Amino acid sequence: MFQEKQGYPFWCPEPGIERPFCGEGGLMIGDVGIVHHDRPFDFLFNITYPADHDINHRGVPAGFTHLPLEDLDINRVAEYHRYSSHVVHPKYAISRDTVSGPWLPGFRGYHWHFMPTNHEGALLVLPKGSSTATLENKAVFRDYAKKHANEWFTYAETRRGRMFPTGTNPLLYVITGWEKCSSWGVSSLFIPPSISPKAIKLRFSIVEDNDFLSCRWVHESQYDESRHGSDWHETQSVFARGFKISKRRKKTKVKVRDITATTVNVEKILDLPPGTSTSSSSYYSNSASGTSSNHEYGYSSGGYTHPMALVNSEDDISINDTATQEQLTFHPCDLINDFLHGVVPNAGDIAISHDDDWISILDKVRNYELFALQDMGSFFWTLCSNFDFFVDDDTIHTGEAIIPSEQSDPLLRVFLRKARPSGHGNPSANQIRSTRILSHGDKGRQEYRLRTDETDTDAHEIDSDAPIKARPSRHGE
Structure with a gap:
C-alpha cells in the first residue's frame, strides 16, 4: 500500500486500548510514538497539548513545552475516500461484486465479493469512506524535533521502558497527517503459481442499521491474511504521515x-x-x-x-x-x-x-x-x-x-x-x-x-x- 502515497499503511488501524479518547479520537497530529508492523501505533505523548492534559496522562519528557494547536495550519478533507470505497494494489489485481442477502428486519446487509486476477495483491476496504488531516506548516514540527529529540528518546527508554531492537538505531515517529475511518478491512494476498486466481474469492460482510455499520471477513482461505474493524467514530487510522526520527x-x-x-x-x-x-x-x-x-x-x-x-x-x-x-x-x-x-x-x-x-x-x-x-x-x-x-x-x-x-x-x-x-x-x-x-x-x-x-x-x-x-x-x- 505504499504506492497509494498516503504515507505509512497500518496493518492495525485501531488505537491502542490504553490511549485516552481525546478530541477526534484515535491518531492525532502531534502524536509521538513508535510504529510496529503487527500492533497499533505505540503512543507516548502529544506535543500539541500541555503536559497536564488528559492525553499526556502517562507523562511527558523532561523540560516539555507544547506547540499550541491554534498556531498550526491543518488542512482537512471530510470525504477523502467516498462511501463504499476500496483500494487495490497492484491496480486491477482484484475486482469486486456486490451481493445482497437476507438480514433481520431493520438491518441492511450485503456482501462484497473480491475476485483476484493476479497471484499477488493488497486490498483496503472502506465501507463508509475516510477523511484526512494534514499539517501544512511541517517545518514547525521539524524544528521542534531538532531541539528536543534527545529528550524524547531518553523519555521513551527510561520513563516508558521501551526497548528498541538490538543492532538498529532507535526510531520515533511524529504524526503530521492521517487518514481515518470508522470501518475497514485489510487483506494481503499471495496465491501460488500452481493455483488459479479465479479459484479464490474473498468475501466481506457488511451490516448496517441507522447508526452503526459492522463489517468482517467471512471467507476461509490459506492464501491471504486479513483483518477488519468498526467503531462508532472515525478513530481507525489506515494511513499516517510524519517525521521519522532516528538516533x-x-x-x-x-x-x-x-x-x-x-x-x-x-x-x-x-x-x-x-x-x-x-x-x-x-x-x-x-x-x-x-x-x-x-x-x-x-x-x-x-x-x-x-x-x-x-x-x-x-x-x-x-x-x-x-x-x-x-x-x-x-x-x-x-x-x-x-x-x-x-x-x-x-x-x-x-x-x-x-x-x-x-x-x-x-x-x-x-x-x-x-x-x-x-x-x-x-x-x-x-x-x-x-x-x-x-x-x-x-x-x-x-x-x-x-x-x-x-x-x-x-x-x-x-x-x-x-x-x-x-x-x-x-x-x-x-x-x-x-x-x-x-x-x-x-x-x-x-x-x-x-x-x-x-x-x-x-x-x-x-x-x-x-x-x-x-x-x-x-x-x-
Whole structure:
C-alpha cells in the first residue's frame, strides 16, 4: 500500500486500548510514538497539548513545552475516500461484486465479493469512506524535533521502558497527517503459481442499521491474511504521515555500500517482485503490511526473508531482517535516515526525514524514472537530486534543494549546511559544500565524495564487480 502515497499503511488501524479518547479520537497530529508492523501505533505523548492534559496522562519528557494547536495550519478533507470505497494494489489485481442477502428486519446487509486476477495483491476496504488531516506548516514540527529529540528518546527508554531492537538505531515517529475511518478491512494476498486466481474469492460482510455499520471477513482461505474493524467514530487510522526520527546508537563508520548493496529495499518501497526492480508488474510485500503468511516461497512470519541477488547476479545471498528482541518494522524513511547517518558519519547523531520525501521519489519514479531504479544507489540518486541535507548542531535532516539538479547533469549534488543562528536566513555560497555522486559507465561504479566546511573526506566507492557483504540497510552498520 505504499504506492497509494498516503504515507505509512497500518496493518492495525485501531488505537491502542490504553490511549485516552481525546478530541477526534484515535491518531492525532502531534502524536509521538513508535510504529510496529503487527500492533497499533505505540503512543507516548502529544506535543500539541500541555503536559497536564488528559492525553499526556502517562507523562511527558523532561523540560516539555507544547506547540499550541491554534498556531498550526491543518488542512482537512471530510470525504477523502467516498462511501463504499476500496483500494487495490497492484491496480486491477482484484475486482469486486456486490451481493445482497437476507438480514433481520431493520438491518441492511450485503456482501462484497473480491475476485483476484493476479497471484499477488493488497486490498483496503472502506465501507463508509475516510477523511484526512494534514499539517501544512511541517517545518514547525521539524524544528521542534531538532531541539528536543534527545529528550524524547531518553523519555521513551527510561520513563516508558521501551526497548528498541538490538543492532538498529532507535526510531520515533511524529504524526503530521492521517487518514481515518470508522470501518475497514485489510487483506494481503499471495496465491501460488500452481493455483488459479479465479479459484479464490474473498468475501466481506457488511451490516448496517441507522447508526452503526459492522463489517468482517467471512471467507476461509490459506492464501491471504486479513483483518477488519468498526467503531462508532472515525478513530481507525489506515494511513499516517510524519517525521521519522532516528538516533545513532553508537559512533560507527557507515559505508555507503552497506546501504546501497542490495535491491530488497527498493522492492519494498515500489511493491515489486524480488529481483525484478524493472518489472512492469507490482508486488505487495509482507513487510509493508506487517502480516504473517501461510504461503511458502521464502516469505515467513516476521521480518522479510528471501534469496536475493546483488548487482553481480552470480552472488546470491539470503537476507533476514529480524532482530533478537523484536521483529523489525519496515518504513521507507528508515532507509533515508540510515543514509543520512552515513553521509555525515562524524556528526548528526539525530537524523530526521519525512514521508513526503519518499513519496516524492515515487512520484518521480512513476513519471519517468522506473527504469532507473535497479538498485538502492539509484534510489538515493533520486533522493539526492531532489533534496539537500542540512546539518544543524547534532541533527541532519532533509530539505528542499536550494539548487535543484538538472536531469541532464551527470553529477548529483548534496549540499550540507552548518548550523547558523536564527534570523540569519540561508547560508552564503561559501558556506555550502557538495557531495558528488558520479556514474562510471558500464561497470555501474559510483563514487561518493563528501565535502564539509572543514575538510574533504575519503571517497566511498561502490564496485558492482566485487563481492559485497549485504545486510538490511536500516541496521545502519
